[in-house]
Amino acid sequence: MKDNFQKYKLEDFLDDHDFCRWAKSNDPELAKHYHQFLEKYPEQKTTFHEAYQIIRLLEDEKLTTDPRRKLEMWKNIGAAYNKGKKTLTIKRTMRYAAGIMIVFSISALAWYFAAQNNSMHFQTAYNIQDYSQTHLKLDDGRLIPIDSERSSVEYLQAGNQIEVDGKAISLPNASSKTEHNELIVPFGKQSKVILADHTEIWLNAGSRLVYPSHFEKNSRNVQLQGEAYFQVRKDPLRPFIVETANSKIEVLGTSFNVKAYPDEDAEETVLVEGVISLNPGKKLWGSDIIVKPDQQVIVDNTNDSYAVRQVDAETYTSWIDGLFIFNEAPLPRVLKRVARFYDIDIDWSSAAEEKIVSGKLDLKEDFQRVLDAVALISNGNYSENDREVFFKLKNEEDVTK
Amino acid sequence: MDDNYQKIWESFLKGDDAALSTIYFDFFDLLLNFGMKYATDRYLVEDCIQNLFIDLLKNRGKQRSVENIKFYLMKALRNQISNEQRKAKRMFSTDNLGETEFRINYSIENRLIADETEKIKSKFLTMVKQSLTSRQQEVLYLKFTCGFDYPQISDLMQISVESVRTIVYRTLKTIKDTFGTENYSSLIFATIFRSFFA
Numbered sequence: 001m002k003d004n005f006q007k008y009k010l011e012d013f014l015d016d017h018d019f020c021r022w023a024k025s026n027d028p029e030l031a032k033h034y035h036q037f038l039e040k041y042p043e044q045k046t047t048f049h050e051a052y053q054i055i056r057l058l059e060d061e062k063l064t065t066d067p068r069r070k071l072e073m074w075k076n077i078g079a080a081y082n083k084g085k086k087t088l089t090i091k092r093t094m095r096y097a098a099g100i101m102i103v104f105s106i107s108a109l110a111w112y113f114a115a116q117n118n119s120m121h122f123q124t125a126y127n128i129q130d131y132s133q134t135h136l137k138l139d140d141g142r143l144i145p146i147d148s149e150r151s152s153v154e155y156l157q158a159g160n161q162i163e164v165d166g167k168a169i170s171l172p173n174a175s176s177k178t179e180h181n182e183l184i185v186p187f188g189k190q191s192k193v194i195l196a197d198h199t200e201i202w203l204n205a206g207s208r209l210v211y212p213s214h215f216e217k218n219s220r221n222v223q224l225q226g227e228a229y230f231q232v233r234k235d236p237l238r239p240f241i242v243e244t245a246n247s248k249i250e251v252l253g254t255s256f257n258v259k260a261y262p263d264e265d266a267e268e269t270v271l272v273e274g275v276i277s278l279n280p281g282k283k284l285w286g287s288d289i290i291v292k293p294d295q296q297v298i299v300d301n302t303n304d305s306y307a308v309r310q311v312d313a314e315t316y317t318s319w320i321d322g323l324f325i326f327n328e329a330p331l332p333r334v335l336k337r338v339a340r341f342y343d344i345d346i347d348w349s350s351a352a353e354e355k356i357v358s359g360k361l362d363l364k365e366d367f368q369r370v371l372d373a374v375a376l377i378s379n380g381n382y383s384e385n386d387r388e389v390f391f392k393l394k395n396e397e398d399v400t401k
Numbered sequence: 402m403d404d405n406y407q408k409i410w411e412s413f414l415k416g417d418d419a420a421l422s423t424i425y426f427d428f429f430d431l432l433l434n435f436g437m438k439y440a441t442d443r444y445l446v447e448d449c450i451q452n453l454f455i456d457l458l459k460n461r462g463k464q465r466s467v468e469n470i471k472f473y474l475m476k477a478l479r480n481q482i483s484n485e486q487r488k489a490k491r492m493f494s495t496d497n498l499g500e501t502e503f504r505i506n507y508s509i510e511n512r513l514i515a516d517e518t519e520k521i522k523s524k525f526l527t528m529v530k531q532s533l534t535s536r537q538q539e540v541l542y543l544k545f546t547c548g549f550d551y552p553q554i555s556d557l558m559q560i561s562v563e564s565v566r567t568i569v570y571r572t573l574k575t576i577k578d579t580f581g582t583e584n585y586s587s588l589i590f591a592t593i594f595r596s597f598f599a
Contacts, residue, residue: 010580011577014573014576015569017548057525059507060438060507060546061507063430063433064430065429065430070426074425076451077451077454077455
């Protein structure tokens, strides 16, 4: 503010850049400053207020844009840039089809919102192997151990209470900021969580899920490490986004299974019903794969390449009912899964590496019974010592003898 | 806040596409509202915004840091719109199509007005708009609504700083006169802003 403030006329106030900026912004610090001037020169009060009012009057009418539409245009930008062309006029007609295409166009939005919420990440400071029990981590730092083998966690809609295996736990008072919770399910355990929006998620052994105790207005983001089956509550205004180490999956309401263990070479997503779009490698302008029911997307973690194949989706979700169905699967895959589920160590011979098996295991049995079954279908056998298992094929033994 | 965008801009220049998307999403509505003052067709403005960002990506290597990102983007959009309008003009070879005529709607004009003070305020604005030329309205908008300074306005409107000063002076005079004639001041501002400065 200029020194000759006491002589300011209406037009001088209006012409004063700092004054205008303050009148528009209402910065309380500056308000104090102007307040002091007015104390000193009370005769300026009327003119000052008039100038303030006039500036406030010059607020223009504000148009806003639907975030989805913004996103769609952002995708146009990416596409045009990648093509190296500048041909947007044709896109005009396509806009009308945009409503239907919402599902297809989301990974950038997911990316955008994830960038906004970058606080939501796994704390790498601790390792899932360090846990022998399922743990629920609340944002206020409380770490709640859960005893049961197959636990359940439910977030009540009011947002200030959860039920763990039917027992109520109150959450800290809902603050304006979104709280991030984490469910840690070690090897040998499973858990089912119902989020505040009624989305149901089954977590398989050796998995972690990060999610907010209540979702924000425009998106629902969760992060997964490990395997989970999702039954997402439909909410067209808030896309549900699952982020793994190497995929971004966007849904509006559907059921699907995601397997993304850090110690495996690939991530696998299988859709049971509905539609999801998946961005392999989480590329900003990567094209999304649209996944249909009974399709499986396998994303290679090393080079982001992917493959889509037709599968029987039920095979991939049977674990939530305590069954493990596999159809022409490599034996190591089956053994890994059994090891994870029972929290045991399984190693196998190089001959077993190549074996392809089909079958159905009841994971409610103890692990010896299950391994007996695996041995039967693969024509193999195993030795076990204090939960350490070595698996080989029968004809192999013959060779060594 | 501005510092923050400065950093984001820098990381965009260094090759981070994600940084540009932050700028895009945060500035989109601002640019749209700005653009709509110069064109009536919303789709045209949206296309221009998209082209603006495509150009930013294409010319990333040639760009350097900018002092004020908001101003930089607005100016670039203004140029995009003028170019499009010139093109349209050539294509249809008529004179009155796509003219960069400045247009603004103030929020109070479109509000449902319940109380008497608001009505008077709205009438005051209508009076002001009627007695201002399109250029004067533009200056008024750039100066008060956008908060740009003289050199920026001069840059945007492609006129000298002196001309801006003159237009501002005339504009302010008109406002003051309008304010005086109908004795708006006492009507409008009698009871206001006690609370703010209490």
